[in-house]
Amino acid sequence: MLIRKFRKIEKQFLIVMKKFISIIALCFLLSGVNQFNAQPTPEKDKMAWWREARFGMFIHFGLYTVPSGVYNGEMMGRNWYAEWIRMQGNWPNGIPDEEYRNFAKQFNPKDFNADEWIRLAREAGMKYFLITAKHHDGFALWPTKVSKYNVVDATPFKRDILGELASACKKYDVKLGFYYSHWQDWGHEGGAMPPWPSKTGREPEMPQPTKAQFGDYWNKICLPQVKELIENYDPWFFWFDTWGKSEQITHEKVDELIGFVRKLSDKCLINSRIAFKYEGIENKVDYLSMMDNSFPDGYIEKPWETSGTMNRSWGYHQLDYGWKPVGEMLRNLVANASRNGNYQLNIGPMADGTFPKPSIKRLKEIGAWMDINGEGIYGAKPNPVAEQEWGYITAKETKKGTKLYLFVFDWAESGKIKVKELLKIPTKIQVLETGEVLKGTNLKDGLEIILPEFCPDFNCTVITVEINK
Ligand code: H79
Numbered sequence: 001m002l003i004r005k006f007r008k009i010e011k012q013f014l015i016v017m018k019k020f021i022s023i024i025a026l027c028f029l030l031s032g033v034n035q036f037n038a039q040p041t042p043e044k045d046k047m048a049w050w051r052e053a054r055f056g057m058f059i060h061f062g063l064y065t066v067p068s069g070v071y072n073g074e075m076m077g078r079n080w081y082a083e084w085i086r087m088q089g090n091w092p093n094g095i096p097d098e099e100y101r102n103f104a105k106q107f108n109p110k111d112f113n114a115d116e117w118i119r120l121a122r123e124a125g126m127k128y129f130l131i132t133a134k135h136h137d138g139f140a141l142w143p144t145k146v147s148k149y150n151v152v153d154a155t156p157f158k159r160d161i162l163g164e165l166a167s168a169c170k171k172y173d174v175k176l177g178f179y180y181s182h183w184q185d186w187g188h189e190g191g192a193m194p195p196w197p198s199k200t201g202r203e204p205e206m207p208q209p210t211k212a213q214f215g216d217y218w219n220k221i222c223l224p225q226v227k228e229l230i231e232n233y234d235p236w237f238f239w240f241d242t243w244g245k246s247e248q249i250t251h252e253k254v255d256e257l258i259g260f261v262r263k264l265s266d267k268c269l270i271n272s273r274i275a276f277k278y279e280g281i282e283n284k285v286d287y288l289s290m291m292d293n294s295f296p297d298g299y300i301e302k303p304w305e306t307s308g309t310m311n312r313s314w315g316y317h318q319l320d321y322g323w324k325p326v327g328e329m330l331r332n333l334v335a336n337a338s339r340n341g342n343y344q345l346n347i348g349p350m351a352d353g354t355f356p357k358p359s360i361k362r363l364k365e366i367g368a369w370m371d372i373n374g375e376g377i378y379g380a381k382p383n384p385v386a387e388q389e390w391g392y393i394t395a396k397e398t399k400k401g402t403k404l405y406l407f408v409f410d411w412a413e414s415g416k417i418k419v420k421e422l423l424k425i426p427t428k429i430q431v432l433e434t435g436e437v438l439k440g441t442n443l444k445d446g447l448e449i450i451l452p453e454f455c456p457d458f459n460c461t462v463i464t465v466e467i468n469k
Contacts, residue, residue, distance in 0.1 A: 053127035058346040060314040066103040069317035083315035104154040109353025114164035124363040125370030128175040138187020177237035190217030237269035242276040305342035316348035327459035338392035376405030432462040
C-alpha cells in the first residue's frame with residue numbers, strides 16, 4: 001500500500017514533468033530538425049559544469065553501514081534500503097535508539113582511502129561526487145560543532161571523512177557535493193520522523209515533533225550544519241531529500257534554506273527535493289531530482305538528474321545480490337543524457353571502508369566504455385531528432401556542422417537501423433570504437449545505416465554521423 005502511495009506520488013510528479021516535456025517537444029517540432037545548428041540557450045554559468053558532466057557518483061556511508069542490512073541475524077524488513085535499518089531492523093519496531101547509536105563505537109572503516117574512492121569515480125568517467133554528509137539517522141561524517149553525534153567525536157575512527165574526500169576531489173578535479181537530510185533527523189531532538197503510518201497500519205506510528213520543536217532543530221542543527229558544510233568544504237552542490245508528505249518542511253522553511261545557501265555560496269547548486277509538492281519549486285532551485293531510480297521518458301528543459309542504485313539498496317546491504325548489469329546502467333546514463341539529464345550512480349561502501357567487488361567491477365566496465373564513447377556524453381546536446389527504437393542520440397556542434405552520436409542498444413537482426421526524421425545527407429558514418437566506416441542511405445523518412453558485420457559492443461555500440469552545415 002505504501003509502495004502504491006509512493007508510486008502515486010511518483011506518477012503525479014511524472015505527469016507534471018510530462019506537461020513540461022510536451023511543451024518542449026512542441027518547440028522542437030516547430031523549430032525543425034535544423035535546430036541542432038541553433039545556438040545553445042544562454043545559461044547561468046554556474047550550471048555549465050553540471051550540464052557538461054552528465055555522470056556523477058553518489059555514496060551512502062554512515063552508521064547503518066555497520067549492520068549492513070542485518071540486525072540480530074535477521075534481515076531488515078519492509079524494503080531493501082539498508083540506510084533505514086534504524087527504523088526497519090527488528091521490523092516493524094525498529095532498533096532502539098540507544099542501540100543504534102552504539103553502532104558508532106563499531107564504526108571503524110580502517111581501509112577507507114579517500115584517494116582510492118575518488119580515483120575509482122574518476123576512472124569510471126564520473127565528473128562529480130556526492131556523499132551522505134548526514135542521512136536521516138542524523139549521524140554526521142564530519143566533526144560538526146553543533147552535535148557530538150559525528151565521526152570524530154563518537155567513533156574510534158576519529159577522522160574527518162568529508163575533509164579527506166574534499167582534498168582527493170581537488171586532486172582529481174572531481175566536483176564535491178553533499179546529501180544533507182534537512183527534514184528527517186532521527187538522531188536529534190526535534191528532527192522529523194518517517195511520515196508513517198501508511199493506511200494499512202503496517203508501519204508503526206511515529207511521533208512527530210511539534211512546530212516549535214522542529215523550529216528549534218532547524219535553527220540549532222540544520223542551518224548551522226549546512227553553514228559548516230559550506231564554510232569547511234566549499235561544496236559545488238547540495239542534494240536535499242524529501243520524498244513524501246513533510247509537514248515540517250513548509251514553503252517558508254524551504255525558501256529560508258534556499259536563501260541561506262545562496263547567501264553563503266555563489267556556486268553551490270540546490271536540487272528540487274529540498275521540497276515536496278511545492279508548486280513552482282523548479283524556478284527556485286538549480287536542478288530537478290527525480291524520485292529514486294526514476295527515469296522520465298522524454299526531454300526536460302530544466303537541468304535534471306536521476307539518482308540510481310547499482311543493486312537495490314543505497315547503503316551497503318550484505319544480502320542484496322540484485323546487481324544490475326552494466327548494459328542497464330549505460331542505458332540509464334545514455335537515455336538521460338539524450339533527454340538533457342544527468343545520472344548519479346550510487347555505491348554503498350562496506351564497513352571496512354572499501355567498495356564491494358561487484359561495484360568495482362561495474363565501475364571499471366563503465367569506465368572502459370566511457371574512455372571510448374564518453375565524447376558523445378560529456379558536453380553533448382540532447383537528441384535533436386525523434387526518439388528511436390534501437391537506442392538514443394546526442395549531438396555536438398563541430399567546426400563544419402554537427403556530429404551525431406547514435407547509441408545502439410538493440411542490435412537489429414536485419415543488419416540495419418533507421419534514424420527516423422534525419423533527412424540530411426551525412427558526410428561520414430563511423431563506428432566510434434573501431435573506426436569502421438558504414439554506409440548510409442537517405443530515405444524519405446530518415447537515414448538508413450548498414451550495421452557492421454560484427455557487433456563491437458553488445459551493451460551499446462556508438463556510431464557517429466557527421467553532417468555539414
Ligand atoms: O537516501 C536514499 C533513501 O534512503 C532516501 N532517498 C534515497 C536517495 C529515501 N528513503 N525513502 N525514500 C527515499 C522513499 C522512496 C520510496 C520509493 Fe520505493 C522508491 C518508492 C519507490 C521507489 C522503496 C523502494 C519503496 C518502494 C521501493
